[in-house]
Each structure stands twice: as structure tokens, then as C-alpha cells.
Amino acid sequence: MGRTLAEKVWDAHVVRRADGEPDLLYIDLHLVHEVTSPQAFEALRLAGRPVRRPDLTVATEDHNVPTTNTLAPIADPISAAQVEALRKNCAEFGVRLYPMNDPGQGIVHVVGPQLGLSQPGMTIVCGDSHTSTHGAFGALAFGIGTSQVEHVLATQTLPQGRPKTMAVTVEGDLPAGVTAKDLILAIIARIGTGGGAGHVIEYRGAAVRGLSMEGRMTVCNMSIEAGARAGMIAPDDTTFDYLAGRAHAATGPAWDEAVAYWRTLASDDDAEYDREVVIDAASLSPYVTWGTNPGQAAPLGSRIPEPADYADPAARASVERALTYMGLTAGTPLSEVAVDTVFIGSCTNGRLSDLRAAADVLRGRQVAAGVRALVVPGSMQVKAEAEAEGLDEIFRAAGAQWRSAGCSMCLGMNPDTLSPGERSASTSNRNFEGRQGPGGRTHLVSPAVAAATAVTGRLTAPAQL
Amino acid sequence: MEAFTIHTGRAVPLRRSDVDTDQIIPSEWLKRIERTGFGAGLFSEWRAGEGFVLNNPAYDGASILVAGPDFGTGSSREHAVWALQDYGFRAVISPRFADIFRGNALGNGLLPVELPAETVETLQAAAEQDPTVEITVDLVAREVRGAGLVASFELDDFTRWRLLEGLDDVGLTLRNEELITVFEATRAAWLPSVA
Numbered sequence: 303m304g305r306t307l308a309e310k311v312w313d314a315h316v317v318r319r320a321d322g323e324p325d326l327l328y329i330d331l332h333l334v335h336e337v338t339s340p341q342a343f344e345a346l347r348l349a350g351r352p353v354r355r356p357d358l359t360v361a362t363e364d365h366n367v368p369t370t371n372t373l374a375p376i377a378d379p380i381s382a383a384q385v386e387a388l389r390k391n392c393a394e395f396g397v398r399l400y401p402m403n404d405p406g407q408g409i410v411h412v413v414g415p416q417l418g419l420s421q422p423g424m425t426i427v428c429g430d431s432h433t434s435t436h437g438a439f440g441a442l443a444f445g446i447g448t449s450q451v452e453h454v455l456a457t458q459t460l461p462q463g464r465p466k467t468m469a470v471t472v473e474g475d476l477p478a479g480v481t482a483k484d485l486i487l488a489i490i491a492r493i494g495t496g497g498g499a500g501h502v503i504e505y506r507g508a509a510v511r512g513l514s515m516e517g518r519m520t521v522c523n524m525s526i527e528a529g530a531r532a533g534m535i536a537p538d539d540t541t542f543d544y545l546a547g548r549a550h551a552a553t554g555p556a557w558d559e560a561v562a563y564w565r566t567l568a569s570d571d572d573a574e575y576d577r578e579v580v581i582d583a584a585s586l587s588p589y590v591t592w593g594t595n596p597g598q599a600a601p602l603g604s605r606i607p608e609p610a611d612y613a614d615p616a617a618r619a620s621v622e623r624a625l626t627y628m629g630l631t632a633g634t635p636l637s638e639v640a641v642d643t644v645f646i647g648s649c650t651n652g653r654l655s656d657l658r659a660a661a662d663v664l665r666g667r668q669v670a671a672g673v674r675a676l677v678v679p680g681s682m683q684v685k686a687e688a689e690a691e692g693l694d695e696i697f698r699a700a701g702a703q704w705r706s707a708g709c710s711m712c713l714g715m716n717p718d719t720l721s722p723g724e725r726s727a728s729t730s731n732r733n734f735e736g737r738q739g740p741g742g743r744t745h746l747v748s749p750a751v752a753a754a755t756a757v758t759g760r761l762t763a764p765a766q767l
Numbered sequence: 768m769e770a771f772t773i774h775t776g777r778a779v780p781l782r783r784s785d786v787d788t789d790q791i792i793p794s795e796w797l798k799r800i801e802r803t804g805f806g807a808g809l810f811s812e813w814r815a816g817e818g819f820v821l822n823n824p825a826y827d828g829a830s831i832l833v834a835g836p837d838f839g840t841g842s843s844r845e846h847a848v849w850a851l852q853d854y855g856f857r858a859v860i861s862p863r864f865a866d867i868f869r870g871n872a873l874g875n876g877l878l879p880v881e882l883p884a885e886t887v888e889t890l891q892a893a894a895e896q897d898p899t900v901e902i903t904v905d906l907v908a909r910e911v912r913g914a915g916l917v918a919s920f921e922l923d924d925f926t927r928w929r930l931l932e933g934l935d936d937v938g939l940t941l942r943n944e945e946l947i948t949v950f951e952a953t954r955a956a957w958l959p960s961v962a
Contacts, residue, residue, distance in 0.1 A: 317943070317946050317947055323925045326940060326943060328954075331959070337798075337844075338845070340800035357962035360961055365797075378798070383800065384798050384799075419961070431867060444867075447848070447867060449874040449935075449936070450870070453937050453940065456937050456940075457937065457940045457941060461936055461940065496837040496865075499863060500866060526867075529840060550959035550961070552959075556957040559957055560957045594785075616835060616884075620785065713789075732841060734841060735789070735790060737794075740812055
């Protein structure tokens, strides 16, 4: 029987296999940031262990960094201490770090791909659940906890139980105005926040093949929101074109050798998945979330659901609770929900094409009175590229704030937060209670919908402008 | 890692599904660089409100959390496990756990026990009716006993052995360091490196 993409990458990284034990997997790239690493480095220090492969380890500062006035010291002393701890640890253990204000700094999942470090067939880990992003390249990439960060630093391996495989096939082409973000929100709404549990999802089908690398990253990024261990897309010419010429991509005969190998990674025709889901792309439209988990999403053109529509008592209770927290009334058209904040950025939608999509909507338009709109590029390189195209001018002219790179309001560990009761349309990945600040209310949307929402002050698709 | 063998304690019924790690320990707490002291932040947003089960003094000192499905979704923050342990929990029972949370818990000796939804419901109802009821989580026998039921749960032999012995993964892996070195010699030359 043939093997799936995930199985091929897995099998190529088994250092040790023993009956009844998890496989010991070799890790090709370990990405590190300031939040989930200090306790891991401290454990190494206490055990007197070095970082085994500093040459396969890259760190950046992203979660805590302010996005304004970045040349000043970080005002929050606890954030400052955490960033300082990363700097000391990287210096002590010989790890390459992209610190604040460095041209290479940015959100860890934007930095890896832009450097050409994330490549097909690799195993990639990071102490961050959105590591699934790198699966867009056909890598097996997954988030880990701090004890596992310590394990990878010390051994460059990780013991892992073999995952199940799941195919999500999106047939046909996405209709005009429907983006990668809408697609992944629709997939999560369909399979649920636990729908991918224990599985690596492989996204397949014409609509997926038609996505750009940045769109594919958006899709794979939110695999974790479906509970999946990872999300992957088989590498193809779109992947190779993106990688060619990047700083850490091979050149010359080595590049040809790499591409030849990468072409063997696609799932075999006779490979079998443990679970398969098929989605008709033509049925999709812009999606937004209305609740407090990413599975609570619906087409923007629909209404907020009635709890009574849910037969399962637990699901009904969850919907009731979500509507109470969100301050929403069942039956209200989603397009009537008013927001006071718009956040465009994050590892989900903070790349150049995302900013272009938002700028296309905001060009010549104005952010509605009373709406605060933040545009936060995913990396300093994205910021520079956007500025070279004049996107910053479009955002500023529209009345949006153009910021420096970081995770920012996706999770509000820096000063960019929602106040209690504030409501955002956000291009990030989590609408959990309090995610963007205690008492804050989040609607997950695409960059285009975020921009259109900024213009009208209520959830809006660009086609409605 | 603290070994886990058999634990008997009182249970807290948490009737919520999709309890994400942002709720278990809000991101404000993630700025700390220590590994201890996270108990004060456990469910801090919910505890600040009224009617949250942990605010009921009848559950003070309880050590087993009985929650709805998809417990520990979202962020990979191991701080969620540290917070549960620091607060005093030794085990969490749920119909389904998020993968990363489950791995983090197993790595720290906090036992994630998956039981069918009806069994979880029975345990929750029992703990609500009588907060003094005691439940035993027995890793040796791989079963939960109490509230008039005996329910077996699954955990692979290797992970069970590691928990019973309180062994940490790094030490186990380094026993195979030679195999890692052998594997490294086979890696393709074109693979990226930041050296």
C-alpha cells in the first residue's frame, strides 16, 4: 500500500523505533521565541547540557514586543525581563537570535518561511501551537510544550506517537472574494475544534493547489484550531518557486537534488487516510466567527445561530455561554454586528499578500469614525516590503495605524489589547474569551473582511462596499 | 518528574467543553520565566467572576478536575499544566484532550484520563451532589473508581511505565545518543542550517 505525505516525512525521520514505544523523530529545524523557552534553557543549565544543534535552532522575539516606539526599552518590566532572558540564553548557548529592531525580526512563523528555512519534507517544531503553519511547505511541523523544547534543545529529537492521517479535499475553485482564511474557518466549522484530534490533516484538491504559498500558510496555520497535530500540503511548483533564491535554500546542483526529492513526497495514489472529508469550494463565501471558539463560525451573509438549533445539550450550553460572553442575540444578521477595533496581522494573516488584500479595500476609503484599526506586519521584512510598495501610506491615509512587527493583538501580551467589552474584527486565529484582553470580544475574519469592516464599522465583506 | 501511581482525592466538576489553555492560564501569566507559582493564575478570569466552581469552598483541596470534552485546546503553553499542578490537581478527567496539552501533562506527571462522556457526566453529577465524594485514579490498574462506578481507561504501556517510574524523556533519549549521531550522518547536505 502507498504512503501519505505525512507518513513519508515521518518515516524519513525515525531515529529509533521500538515495539510499544513512541518513535524517536529527528528534528530538522527548531524555532524558538521568548515565551516558551526560558524554563527549557534553565533546565539545560541545571543539567549541564549544551544545545545539541545550534545550527538547526533559530530564535526571534515576537510575543512580548511592542509595535510602537520600538527603539525605547520595553515598558512592562516582566515582558522586558522575558525578552532579556532570551537574549542571554541565546548568547550563552550559541543560538542565532533575531532581536527587536533587527531587519530579520518578526513572528516566528513568518520568519522561518521568509528565510527559506522551512522546506518540504522537514520536521519543524517550536514551542508554539501555530507551528502547523510550516506544513504549507510539505513539512511535518507541530507545536510543542516547554519540556519538549528542552528535549529538542538537548537531543535534536522528540519521542512521538505515530499520528493518524486525515485528508481534507477541497474540490473546485474558490469563488471570487473567498480567501484562504474563509476556507480554513469553513473547514473548522465543519469538522469542529476536536475534529482533527490525533490526526495530521493533509489539505488537497484543486482549491488548495490554487492557493499561493501565503494562502497555504494561512490554512495550515489554523490546523491546530481544528485540534489537528499538524496540517500539510504536498509541495509543488508553487512551493519551489517560493523557495528558490531565499537565503537558506540550496543552490545549483544541490537545489536540483532537493527538488527531485521533494517531488517524491506527494501522497501515493493508493495511499489510505484514516479519515477523509470533502468540501465543495463553490459552496463557500466569506466566513466570520460569532462565538468563543474557532469552530463557532458561519458565512458572513448568515445569522447568529439559535441555541435551540443544537440537539446536543453540551453544544447548546456552549452556544448559550458564547452568545452571553459575546453580547450577541441569536438570529441577528452577522452583517449587523458592530465592532470598535480592527486588527490586521498575526502569524495567520500578517504576510505581504494579506496586507495587500487589506490595502486594496482601504485604498481611497476611510476607517469609520470610532473604529481603531491596527495594521501589524508579521515581520520587519514584510514591513519593509509593504512600505516599498506604499501600502503603509494607504493604511495611514485611510486612518489606520501602521505598526512595527510582532504578535501584537493576536494575544495581547504586548500593550496592544482590547479593553473589557470591546469588540474586534481580527485576522488572527483565536476568538477565545479574553484572548485579546480580559473581557474582549473577538470575531475572526480574513484581511479583506477586516478592511471592509474597518470602513463600515460592522462586519462587512468587500463586495458589500 | 513526579511519579504517578494511584491517587485518591475529591473532584471538581467543570461543566464546560473546549476549555482552552488561554482560560486555564491567561497570557498575562506567560511573561514569567519561572516554572512555579502559576496556581494563582489558574482560571483567573473565571475565578474573578461569580459562580465559578473553583470559588465554591466545598471544593477546596480537591485534586481531580472533571471537565467537558476537548480540554486544553489552543495554545501549546505548558504553563497550563504547571498552573493545574501548582493549584493542587493531580489528574484531569475529560472525554477528549487536545493533543499538545495531553503531551505536556504526561511530561509533567499530571494524568490526563479519557473516559466516555456518560462516565464523565456521572462523575460530575456525583461531585456536584456531594463535594466530599472521593475518586481514585489508579494508573497501575488503569481504572477510575468512585461514585459507584469502576471505569477503565487507556494509556499505552510505555507512557504508563514512564509515569509510574517518574522518568523524564531527556534522560531516556540520551541513552540512545549514538543512534542520533548515526542518523545525523545520513542527513542530506542541502538541508538548511544557520551555522
